[in-house]
Structures are given as C-alpha cells and as structure tokens.
Amino acid sequence: MATADSITPCVADTTTFDEARKGASAYLQSRLAAKGQTGDEDFKLPIIDLAPSFSSSLADRQAVADEILEACTTSGFFYIKNHGVTEGSRSRVLQQARRFFDELNSKQKGELHTRKSKLGLGYEPSEYTSIAGDQELKECFNFAYEEGFDKTGGDGLYRNLDGSKYNGNLWPKEEDLPGFYEVIKEYYGAVLDLARHLFRLFALSLSLPETYFDHMTTHPGGIARLLYYPPPKNPQPLASPSEQIGLGAHSDYECFTLLLTSATPGLEILKPSGEWHVASHVPDTFLTNIADFMMRWTNGLYKSTVHRVVNRGAEARYSVPFFFSVNYDTVVETLPTCLKEDEKSKWKPIRAGEYILERLNATTKDGAGFLENEAVFDKQKEENESE
Numbered sequence: 251m252a253t254a255d256s257i258t259p260c261v262a263d264t265t266t267f268d269e270a271r272k273g274a275s276a277y278l279q280s281r282l283a284a285k286g287q288t289g290d291e292d293f294k295l296p297i298i299d300l301a302p303s304f305s306s307s308l309a310d311r312q313a314v315a316d317e318i319l320e321a322c323t324t325s326g327f328f329y330i331k332n333h334g335v336t337e338g339s340r341s342r343v344l345q346q347a348r349r350f351f352d353e354l355n356s357k358q359k360g361e362l363h364t365r366k367s368k369l370g371l372g373y374e375p376s377e378y379t380s381i382a383g384d385q386e387l388k389e390c391f392n393f394a395y396e397e398g399f400d401k402t403g404g405d406g407l408y409r410n411l412d413g414s415k416y417n418g419n420l421w422p423k424e425e426d427l428p429g430f431y432e433v434i435k436e437y438y439g440a441v442l443d444l445a446r447h448l449f450r451l452f453a454l455s456l457s458l459p460e461t462y463f464d465h466m467t468t469h470p471g472g473i474a475r476l477l478y479y480p481p482p483k484n485p486q487p488l489a490s491p492s493e494q495i496g497l498g499a500h501s502d503y504e505c506f507t508l509l510l511t512s513a514t515p516g517l518e519i520l521k522p523s524g525e526w527h528v529a530s531h532v533p534d535t536f537l538t539n540i541a542d543f544m545m546r547w548t549n550g551l552y553k554s555t556v557h558r559v560v561n562r563g564a565e566a567r568y569s570v571p572f573f574f575s576v577n578y579d580t581v582v583e584t585l586p587t588c589l590k591e592d593e594k595s596k597w598k599p600i601r602a603g604e605y606i607l608e609r610l611n612a613t614t615k616d617g618a619g620f621l622e623n624e625a626v627f628d629k630q631k632e633e634n635e636s637e
C-alpha cells in the first residue's frame with residue numbers, strides 16, 4: 251500500500267468515458283441484482299457529532315474521521331450534527347422550497363422549465379425525468395455553483411458540466427418570489443463550507459494528507475435542488491404493490507450528498523438484504539451519503555448505496571439535497587492508498603463533469619438530454635452573457 255506522502259494528487263489526463271456511456275439504467279440494474287446475498291448486520295446509520303472535527307487537535311479530527319470511515323464502509327449513510335449550518339439558514343431554505351412549489355403558478359414555473367437548459371438546471375415537472383423508469387411524483391428545482399455563492403470567491407476557473415462557461419442557472423424573477431435568491435445564496439455558501447470541511451475529514455479517513463482534496467474543490471461542481479413530494483392519495487404501506495414512487499431507486503453520482511429535509515420521512519435506503527430502510531427524520535442534522543465518485547476513488551471500499559423516496563405520510567415532503575462534486579475538470583480514478591499490491595481498479599477513470607452530465611441525461615426521455623430547443627437556449631445564453 252502506498253503511503254500518503256508518496257501520492258501524487260489526481261491530475262492525470264484521460265478521455266475514457268465508456269463506463270458512463272453504458273447508461274444509468276444498466277448500471278442501476280447491476281447494483282440491484284447484487285442484493286439479497288447478505289444479512290443486514292453491518293448496516294449502521296450512525297449520528298456523528300462533528301463538533302470535535304472543528305478542534306485544533308488533529309487527534310480530535312482523526313477520531314471523527316474514523317467514525318466516518320466506519321459508516322462509509324458499511325451503509326454509506328450517516329447523519330451529522332453540530333455541523334455549523336445555522337438553524338436559521340436551514341429553516342429559511344426549506345421555507346423557500348415551500349414557497350417555490352406552492353406560490354409560483356404554472357406559467358412562472360414554465361418559464362424556468364429545464365427543457366430550456368442543457369445542464370438539467372431549472373424547474374423539472376414530475377413527468378419530465380425518471381431516474382429508473384418509474385412514474386415519479388417529485389417536482390424539483392435545480393441550481394448550480396455560482397462564484398458569488400462561494401465565500402472564497404472561487405478561483406475564476408468554474409466551468410459547467412459540459413466545460414462551457416456561461417451562468418446556466420434559471421432563477422425565478424425577484425418580484426415573483428422576493429428574497430428567494432438571497433436565501434439560496436446564503437444557504438449554498440454555508441453548505442459549501444461544510445462540504446469542504448467534510449472533504450478534509452474524508453481525506454483523514456482514508457489515511458491521506460488532510461488537504462489532499464483541497465485543490466480539487468477550488469471551483470467545485472455542486473448541484474443543489476429543491477424537491478417537493480406530494481402526500482399520497484391513498485395510504486402506502488411499505489412493500490405494497492401500488493407504491494407511488496417519489497424518486498426512483500438510484501445512487502448519487504458525485505462525491506457525497508448533504509440532505510436537508512422537512513419533518514415528513516420518505517428517504518428509503520436499500521439494505522444488503524434487499525429490504526428498504528426508512529430513514530428517520532433527525533432534527534438539526536444532515537443525512538450524508540457517499541456517492542459514486544467516492545466509491546470509485548476508493549475502489550468500492552466506500553459504499554454508494556442505492557436509495558429512493560416514497561412519501562408515505564399525510565403531509566407533503568420537501569427536501570434540499572446538495573450534491574458535492576469536485577472541480578468538473580478533475581479526473582476521478584482509484585486512489586493509490588485504496589489499491590493493494592496487484593489489485594486492479596474496478597472502474598475506469600472518468601472526468602467529473604462529463605460523467606455527471608451523462609448520468610443526468612440518462613434520466614430524460616430516451617436519454618436525449620434536457621434541452622428541447624437550441625434556438626431558445628442560444629437566445630437565453632446570449633442575454634445571460636451580455637448582462
């Protein structure tokens with residue numbers, strides 16, 4: 251095993267994207283097919299207290315990293331508390347999620363429709379995408395990194411998933427939802443800080459130098475979304491044949507996800523036995539899960555676990571996942587510390603942005619991508635660039 255000191259940071263060049271191009275559905279089927287082969291003894295969903303991770307003592311930070319290691323190698327999910335994102339910031343963004351879905355009329359939402367975006371940004375009505383072929387009930391609003399959100403100011407090198415440079419976010423007009431953008435901006439800045447902090451803990455958990463991933467997150471990808479899941483028309487007991495899926499079974503694509511939700515549960519995590527675990531709502535925490543880049547970097551040591559959303563409650567559910575990536579030009583390939591001698595990488599190297607776009611496009615009809623009309627898009631881009 252290589253030592254942390256002997257590792258060159260991940261800057262290699264590659265153009266191998268075949269793995270991503272196989273498509274999300276084939277990939278997901280392979281993940282689901284592996285279920286049922288073991289029991290659930292190792293499935294742990296701990297609540298990890300991050301307070302000691304802000305200590306100046308490396309031993310304190312390492313102790314938190316060790317707890318993270320254990321969660322990532324078992325369920326791939328853990329709650330975090332004392333994370334530093336204020337209660338005000340969290341409740342304001344959930345309130346804006348409610349306002350977005352409850353107060354905007356269909357014309358206002360239509361103006362933000364994701365069919366105007368090459369990058370899957372904007373408003374997605376429930377039927378517009380499906381992650382695993384289900385008729386999904388969710389509605390969402392997707393937005394991406396802006397330098398103005400980043401308290402570091404970024405490094406000026408941010409590029410979109412496809413390598414382009416324009417600001418692709420589609421925002422509601424200020425008069426339609428006063429204060430919406432400001433709340434999003436403040437929340438995004440706070441979770442971005444937390445994500446960078448967590449990345450250092452992930453580095454420690456993998457016996458890497460604490461700052462190992464820092465240079466990969468100077469203009470990072472980080473798509474966030476507001477999600478709305480209506481309450482079901484009829485009761486939906488677990489495993490009933492008529493379950494109405496909110497969001498189909500999937501694994502997340504990026505490094506890790508920070509999930510904030512309203513009090514109505516709905517997230518279900520696939521246990522090794524093939525049963526679904528309904529994640530409780532734990533107040534004041536984020537539910538954090540490992541996504542596919544972290545799995546690939548660690549050659550499968552960290553689990554990117556399949557999950558889905560079914561709202562079985564009487565109330566609507568709102569959630570705000572933040573999918574933290576790396577700079578989209580980063581190549582993700584197995585870390586040297588995660589390869590034993592003579593062991594081979596299970597996955598080919600991929601370039602972060604291109605891979606995510608492949609996976610996102612696979613959720614659209616026939617995998618054709620979000621954009622429906624190039625001419626409308628060109629006009630919007632021109633206006634955006636001239637602002």
Ligand SMILES: O=C(O)CCC(=O)C(=O)O
Pocket residue numbers: 477497502509511516517557558559569570571
């Ligand atoms: O809404 C949730 O609770 C989870 C959403 C999710 O898994 C996703 O958007 O990837």
Ligand SMILES: [Fe+2]
Pocket residue numbers: 500501502557
């Ligand atoms: Fe997810």
